[in-house]
Amino acid sequence: MRETFTKGMARNIYYGGAVFFLLVLIGLTFDTVKGLPKTDNSENMTELVAAGKRVWERNDCIGCHTLLGEGAYFAPELGNVYTRFGESTEAIKGFIKGRPVDGIKGRRSMPQFNLTDEELDAVAEFLKYVDGVKTARDWPPNVQG
Amino acid sequence: MMKYESQGVAKLYFIAAIGLFTGQILFGVVMGLQYVMGDFLFPEIPFNVARMVHTNLLIVWLLFGFMGSAYFLVPEESERELYAPWLAKLMFWIFLVAGALTILGYLLVPYAQLADLTMNDLLPTMGREFLEQPTITKIGIVIVALAFIFNIGMTILTGRKTVINLVLLTGLVGLAVFFLFSFYNPDNIVLDKYFWWFVVHLWVEGVWELIMASLLAFVLIKVTGVDREVIEKWLYIIIAMALISGLVGTGHHFFWIGTPDYWQWLGSIFSALEPIPFFMMTLFAFNVVNKRRRDHPNKAAVLWALGTAVMAFLGAGVWGFLHTLAPVNYYTHGTQVTAAHGHMAFYGAYVMVVLTMISYSMPLMRGQKAGNQKAQVLEMWSFWLMTVSMVFITLFLTGAGILQVYLQRFSEDPLPFMVVQEKVALFYWMREVAGLVFLIGLILYIYSFFAKGDEVVFAED
Ligand code: HEM
Ligand code: HEM
Numbered sequence: 001m002r003e004t005f006t007k008g009m010a011r012n013i014y015y016g017g018a019v020f021f022l023l024v025l026i027g028l029t030f031d032t033v034k035g036l037p038k039t040d041n042s043e044n045m046t047e048l049v050a051a052g053k054r055v056w057e058r059n060d061c062i063g064c065h066t067l068l069g070e071g072a073y074f075a076p077e078l079g080n081v082y083t084r085f086g087e088s089t090e091a092i093k094g095f096i097k098g099r100p101v102d103g104i105k106g107r108r109s110m111p112q113f114n115l116t117d118e119e120l121d122a123v124a125e126f127l128k129y130v131d132g133v134k135t136a137r138d139w140p141p142n143v144q145g
Numbered sequence: 146m147m148k149y150e151s152q153g154v155a156k157l158y159f160i161a162a163i164g165l166f167t168g169q170i171l172f173g174v175v176m177g178l179q180y181v182m183g184d185f186l187f188p189e190i191p192f193n194v195a196r197m198v199h200t201n202l203l204i205v206w207l208l209f210g211f212m213g214s215a216y217f218l219v220p221e222e223s224e225r226e227l228y229a230p231w232l233a234k235l236m237f238w239i240f241l242v243a244g245a246l247t248i249l250g251y252l253l254v255p256y257a258q259l260a261d262l263t264m265n266d267l268l269p270t271m272g273r274e275f276l277e278q279p280t281i282t283k284i285g286i287v288i289v290a291l292a293f294i295f296n297i298g299m300t301i302l303t304g305r306k307t308v309i310n311l312v313l314l315t316g317l318v319g320l321a322v323f324f325l326f327s328f329y330n331p332d333n334i335v336l337d338k339y340f341w342w343f344v345v346h347l348w349v350e351g352v353w354e355l356i357m358a359s360l361l362a363f364v365l366i367k368v369t370g371v372d373r374e375v376i377e378k379w380l381y382i383i384i385a386m387a388l389i390s391g392l393v394g395t396g397h398h399f400f401w402i403g404t405p406d407y408w409q410w411l412g413s414i415f416s417a418l419e420p421i422p423f424f425m426m427t428l429f430a431f432n433v434v435n436k437r438r439r440d441h442p443n444k445a446a447v448l449w450a451l452g453t454a455v456m457a458f459l460g461a462g463v464w465g466f467l468h469t470l471a472p473v474n475y476y477t478h479g480t481q482v483t484a485a486h487g488h489m490a491f492y493g494a495y496v497m498v499v500l501t502m503i504s505y506s507m508p509l510m511r512g513q514k515a516g517n518q519k520a521q522v523l524e525m526w527s528f529w530l531m532t533v534s535m536v537f538i539t540l541f542l543t544g545a546g547i548l549q550v551y552l553q554r555f556s557e558d559p560l561p562f563m564v565v566q567e568k569v570a571l572f573y574w575m576r577e578v579a580g581l582v583f584l585i586g587l588i589l590y591i592y593s594f595f596a597k598g599d600e601v602v603f604a605e606d
């Protein structure tokens with residue numbers, strides 16, 4: 001690098017740039033959090049949904065599935081599964097409950113988690129709530145996720 | 146051969162790092178097989194369990210690698226012994242035992258039971274990608290990180306302060322600070338996702354870049370003898386660009402999770418600048434090596450350093466840019482394209498920079514200036530095997546990803562996920578073969594530490 005560009009100048013760009021853009025990120029974060037109730041479906045947040053999120057986490061569902069496009073890529077997107085299953089929490093529960101213990105020969109299988117009826121209700125309600133989040137451009141692109 | 150005796154604690158950390166790295170790759174190969182033979186090891190080791198083992202081992206061994214690197218680098222830069230070598234050793238054992246117990250927990254009991262055993266309900270933090278560790282393990286990580294930062298912080302503050310050790314310290318403090326967001330797990334899924342990225346993105350596209358750049362700068366000074374002034378100027382401008390682009394660049398994860406629309410613009414524009422610091426690292430490394438004042442006998446270390454710069458640019462810069470603009474990400478979000486990028490970026494930047502530090506410092510800790518001829522040749526072979534196979538893993542996953550996007554999201558008549566997965570199985574088979582080559586490269590790498598051969602002849606310096 002040329003001599004006219006000194007180490008001191010580089011250092012000032014680093015300090016100035018880092019502090020400035022950290023403040024910008026913090027500002028945008030406040031704005032985002034303030035505006036979330038418009039899109040985050042919090043009007044449908046209930047005790048049951050919160051319990052469902054615990055079930056989701058306790059069984060590490062994210063270890064195979066994506067949820068709104070984040071997670072693992074081994075099994076289908078679940079952020080819109082409520083829509084894909086014909087807006088039926090019963091269908092979701094039936095699917096989870098029906099997984100064979102030893103899997104399906106030669107195929108990727110979902111484990112049998114032996115969830116209780118309460119847990120099944122909760123996790124299905126949680127997935128319905130996530131489906132209600134208003135994502136930009138209505139992501140995912142289509143019902144297949 | 147070490148300048149300060151306490152630098153030697155790094156060896157423990159590096160040995161553990163390589164051991165856990167091996168475990169990571171073994172589970173990677175298991176998962177690669179599960180992708181095409183779905184019932185492999187089912188239900189004993191379901192995919193999600195293998196995945197947490199694979200990714201958590203990655204994170205833990207990289208942390209071991211960063212800590213070992215810091216313990217080696219900081220005394221030399223600060224021109225004094227480590228503040229408390231005993232603390233470094235104690236923390237090593239605590240971290241190793243906590244890490245091993247956590248991984249065993251994943252493998253030996255169902256995850257829900259592990260959550261109960263570790264009383265996750267008191268402060269639920271488990272079950273989120275990369276942050277699967279029981280809350281108590283997370284607390285352990287914080288304690289180890291604090292003790293570690295105290296130790297190297299005191300060494301630096303009471304010794305010589307250089308740009309390199311201060312930037313490294315800043316990066317490590319940032320690593321610890323952003324990890325604290327892993328304890329925040331709101332019921333609101335949008336908020337949860339938003340702040341989850343404060344750990345994941347602000348690590349790999351923020352503070353870890355400071356760590357990487359400073360480690361690279363250190364090794365380059367050592368192997369080329371180029372003037373510190375020049376190197377420090379580069380270092381400042383690289384990390385300046387990393388933070389200027391990467392902080393607001395977090396927005397490339399806020400496109401489709403229920404966050405405001407302005408992120409489409411902000412995230413796209415700022416993250417499109419993120420390749421710049423990686424490109425500068427490549428220029429930096431080649432520039433400095435070309436201007437070298439000496440030919441260091443450790444050729445392998447120079448190869449790793451140059452390789453890091455190139456592969457980080459390819460994996461993070463090029464493969465990151467590929468899907469970072471919102472209109473593209475709309476289609477590729479959460480597909481095999483993401484997995485392709487994740488692999489090459491993590492390997493190219495953070496795996497390789499740790500292996501660079503190990504390559505440079507291990508011979509010194511074993512009382513030699515550089516490994517013997519045969520060891521170096523083997524190490525360079527392992528470099529090429531691992532690096533080329535990672536390029537192929539990335540290419541195969543990208544192929545699978547493009548097809549997946551087309552069949553599942555783009556074509557007239559979108560197909561269901563599982564149907565598409567079967568259609569692209571050939572790419573997964575090829576990825577598995579490349580993964581096995583990677584494993585062979587790793588075995589060769591480990592073997593290179595034990596190879597006996599002729600000492601390298603040193604040019605005087
Ligand atoms: C140093 C080498 C490697 C690194 C740094 C690495 C890193 C990672 C990371 C970061 C993820 C999470 C991906 C994401 O969320 O996008 C992952 C997942 C995965 N890795 Fe690796 N990995 C390595 C080697 C391998 C190898 C050799 C294989 C197997 C052939 C493999 C197979 C997998 C599979 C199948 C997944 C799961 C992807 C999914 O969620 O569907 N990895 N790895
Ligand atoms: C060494 C630095 C980097 C590493 C280790 C890294 C790693 C990763 C990983 C593991 C993911 C997947 C996260 C998940 O599981 O959801 C990811 C996602 C992503 N990365 Fe990076 N990355 C790096 C740099 C970059 C850069 C520089 C860019 C942009 C130019 C970029 C763009 C993206 C985008 C757009 C996604 C989201 C993909 C999606 O929508 O599914 N990354 N990165």
Ligand SMILES: [Fe+2]
Pocket residue numbers: 346350394395397398
């Ligand atoms: Fe990112």
